[in-house]
Amino acid sequence: MAHFSELKNHEDIIQICAKCGDCGTTGNQISTAKRHVSEPCPVKNVLGFEAYDARGRILILKKILENNFEITESVLKWAYTCTECASCKETCLAIEGGIDTPLLMNALRQDLVKNHYELNKHREILNSILENQNPYGEPQEARLDFLNGELKKFDGDFLLYLGCTSSYRQQNIALATIELFKNLGIKFQILEDEPC
Missing domain, CATH: 1.10.1060 (Fumarate Reductase Iron-sulfur Protein; Chain B, domain 2)
Incomplete structure (x- = not known):
């Protein structure tokens, strides 16, 4: 019970x-x-x-x-x-x-x-996070593909955490944030192996 x-x-x-x-x-x-x-x-x-x-x-x-x-x-x-x-x-x-x-x-x-x-869906999401480091079942190594390798070589004073949704689904959010930081002259870097 x-x-x-x-x-x-x-x-x-x-x-x-x-x-x-x-x-x-x-x-x-x-x-x-x-x-x-x-x-x-x-x-x-x-x-x-x-x-x-x-x-x-x-x-x-x-x-x-x-x-x-x-x-x-x-x-x-x-x-x-x-x-x-x-x-x-x-x-x-x-x-x-x-x-x-x-x-x-x-x-x-x-x-x-x-x-x-x-719910089965919750178990699927959890398993995907454990296996792929994201809830979407996408390969971890593809997380930053939309950046075309552009930011992987920069050093910076700040770490920008993009998160899963803006890395895999809403990339316009990540790109707008990156553009804003660049326009403000903020030096930043992104983790290549960023987890969810």
Whole structure:
């Protein structure tokens, strides 16, 4: 039987939810930060089901804590759909500052990992990082190919860490950063064997 100790630590917050639904209602909501939030939950707005807004999430979290909810592949996928943007927290007036649903979802995710529940995609990403030094399955030796060897020979005062995404997928970010550094006269270097 799975134990949800991280989630249990926040049970008092879960119990505060009055199920008013402001966290999932579209329209001009007054937020706890006194600004308007027109789309409280982007995930619910796209997927359309209450299970994806804070009220639905909290109802499911209550059932999980009561051991009345089987952890299936669908539940695992659901647990990772929350973007932790905190729009729901902005519109929640149940407590000062709003119920921190992203905190609750993060606690659930920690418990899922501790209980050895995992998505196959997460295992694939981890294996790729361990084998290839990046989550994309690209060869490590191709990481800096887009630079055409130009920067490998420079010495510098600073180390520019490009990261995996700007090295393999969004190279325009890396190139713009390099151009900016050059224009500012900043001497820098890049690790040839930069890990993820």
